[in-house]
Amino acid sequence: MPKDNTPDPLDGIAETLDRAALAAIAQATRGLSPATMVLAASDWAMHLASSPGKQMQLGAKMARKYLRLFDYLGRCACDPAAGPAIEPLPQDHRFADPAWKxxxxxxxxxxxxxxxxxxxxxxxxxxxxxKQHEAQVSFAARQMLDLFAPTNFIATNPVLQHRIVETGGKCLIDGFAHLVEDMERTLRGEPPVGAEHFKVGETVATAKGKVVWRNRLIELIQYAPTTDQVRPEPVLIVPAWIMKYYILDLSPENSLVRWLTGQGYTVFMISWHNPGSQDRDLDLDAYRRLGPMAALDAICAITGAARVHAAGYCLGGTLLSVAAAAMARDGDDRLASVTLLAAQTEFSEPGELGLFIDEAQLNVLEAMMWSRGYLDSSQMGGAFQILRSNDLVWSRVLETYLMGEREPMIDLMAWNADGTRMPYAMHSEYLTRFFLDDDLAEGKFKVDGRTIVLSDIHAPLFVVSTERDHVAPWHSVHKIHLLTGAEITFVLASGGHNAGIVSEPGHAGRRYRVLTREAGGPSHDPDDWLTRAPQKEGSWWLEWGRWLDARSGEPGAPPPLGAPDKGYPPIADAPGRYVLEK
Known part of the structure; x- marks a missing residue:
């Protein structure tokens, strides 16, 4: 029979039906793939069932734990101050109250x-x-245990019982009122209670400046100088588009932008457009071209600078790494330095965020995004909360809905509730090319049809990670040492993914470790690095300021805000229009 190259008329219908079915499943499971969960559970259950040795070990472990518990009960009967049978993990503070003794x-x-x-x-x-299935099953078991922890129930929580007696039961009434209020706000699409006190442009994102460039994806904000003279190399900040940029310009006292301008730098910030269905086809390369590359063109035209310090936060740092590698490949030497803040470039060990990133999971996520053209911020926020369910879910249930005590809103919490969306093409490509295939680290990532490699980057790197980062674990961030021979100053700061970066000078309890590897020098594994890097008290911002100063020219007169004669007139006052998009 001759070959029939005529397209099957059912192809389009079949694909539409498949995507629609998967989209419905995704909505019901909050974006989790049932196939992924079933495969992981089956792999674990079948191998456990066929492992009599492991079963014997587990039986023995259970017997020993019962003996430890009975021994503890016996010791307590004789001595109420007897030591415990087991101590909680260092990060587990659920049983810290003396009532639990x-x-x-x-x-x-x-x-x-x-x-x-x-x-x-x-x-x-x-x-x-x-390994993937083991991590998934272990994670799921921890979630179930967290759900049924004794701290979550009135009958088994002495702290909660004391609170009920103390308030005459009013705490439960207040907690129920909080629950109803939060549910109503969620249904109306409103931010959490107290977020209305942090208004963009009024109480947060208040640094003075002008929007000097706008395209369909970004607004470029140039901030007004606060010193008589500025360094000749401006600073470009590339924030993640999974979040609003103003985490780096929160309240005046903890604004990285204000601090940088106070150090004598001309600062530019990318403010990303919040994509909708019409932006479904925006891909990673569009974000590179319309984002940092367009911003660099504008900055050099406005300031006349030949070189720019570029800093990228989280996903913005990953994108900046791609842009820097492509620029190095093409002989574009406009980057005086590259700073990466809590940003991964190697994704083989991305932490628990990558637990459920496999082909089946991506298939479900793509179907969910395909139906609307984007991934909603609530789905991403829910995933981040589950990673820290003790801190972000069950502690909130206990404090707010059972004890009736609502945590006061702060600027960082209000910013966290001001979510953004991720366009279909970009997010699908990001999960596949970075998380699933690790193309950037493996030398398979292409820009303009040609491969880029991070080893082409020779600009000095200042890389910041944080000790308790659940989004970009510091061991993963540290792997950039293996990908480039450039000079790397690596900083490990106290705190988590957000609070560890917003670490203004004077903030109590801040500390960091820092160690520089000279260009071409030997690399150390993370544990070895940890023993070698000296610890310093205070904010890592000061370390970064000294590092930038050492790689910058002598100060001179500040440039004007915008350059109308070069096609970059001031368009609007900061914070601009895009950051206000809902």
Whole structure:
């Protein structure tokens, strides 16, 4: 039979039906792939069932834990101050209140912690289970344990019981009122209680400046100088488009923008457009071209600078790495330095955020985005909350809805509630090319049809990670040492993904470790680096300021805001229009 190259008329219909079905599944599961969960559970269960040795070990472990618990009960009967059978993990503060030392609540807490330890043993170390499936099952077990923790129930939480007695039950009434209020706000699409006090351009994002360039994807903000003289190299900040830019210009006292201008730098900030359905086809290359590359053209034209210090935060730092590698490949030497803030360039160990990134999961996410053209911020925010369910979910349920105490809103929390969307093409490409295939680190990432490699970057790098980062774990961020021979000053700051970056001088309790690897020098693994890097007290911003100063020219007169004669007239006052898009 001759070949029939005529397209099958059912192709389009079949694809539409498949995507629609997957989109419906995704909505029901909040974007999780049932296939991924079933495969992981099946892999774990079948290999555990066929491992009599592991079963024997788990049985013995369970018996030993019961013996430890009974031993603890016996010791407590003789000596109420007897030491515990097990201590919580360092980051677990659920049982820190002295009320948990009283009978029978101490026994309940000890039984829970021993069970938690046993389940960790039951979900790990089983021969034949893939590393990905083991991590997924272990993560799911922790979520279930967190759900049924004794802290979440009136009958088993002495702190909550004391609060109920103390308030005569009013805390439960107040908590129910908070629950109803929060549900109503969610249904109306309103921000959480208190966020209305942090208005963009009035109480946050208040640094003075002008929007000097706008295209369909970015507004470029040039901030007004606050010193008589400025360094000749301006600073371009590329924030992540998964968030509004003003995390770096929060309240006046913790604004990185204000601090930089106070150090004598001309600062430019990219403010990303919040995409809608009409932007579904914006891909990673569009973000590169219309974002940092367009911004660099504008900055050099406005200031006359030959070189620019570029800084990228989170996803913006990953994009900046791509742009810097492409520029180095093409002989574009406009970058005087590159600063990466909590940004990954190597994704083989992305932390728990990458647990459910596989082909099946991406298929579901793509179907969900395909139906609307974007991924909504609520879905991304929910994923981040689950990664820290103890801190961000169950502690909130306990404090707000059971104890009736609503945590006061602060600027960082209000910013976190001001979410953005991710366009279909870009997000799908990002998850596939970075998280799934790790193309950038493996030398397979192409820009303009040609491969780029981070080893082409020779500009000095200042790389900041944070100790408790659940989005970009510092061990993963540290791997940039393996990808380029450029000079790298690596900083490990206290705090998490957001609060560790917003670390203004004078903030109590801040500290960091820093170590510089000279260009072409040997690399150290993260644990070795940790032993070598000296710890310093205070804000890493000061370290960065000194680092920038050492790589900048002598100060001179500040440039004008915008350059109308070069096609960059001031368009509007900062913070501009895009940051206000909902």
């Amino acid at each position: 009283q009978v029978p609540f101490d026994q309940i807490a000890q039984a829970f912690l021993l069970s938690q330890q046993w389940w960790h043993a039951a979900t790990t170390g089983i021969g034949g289970v893939s």
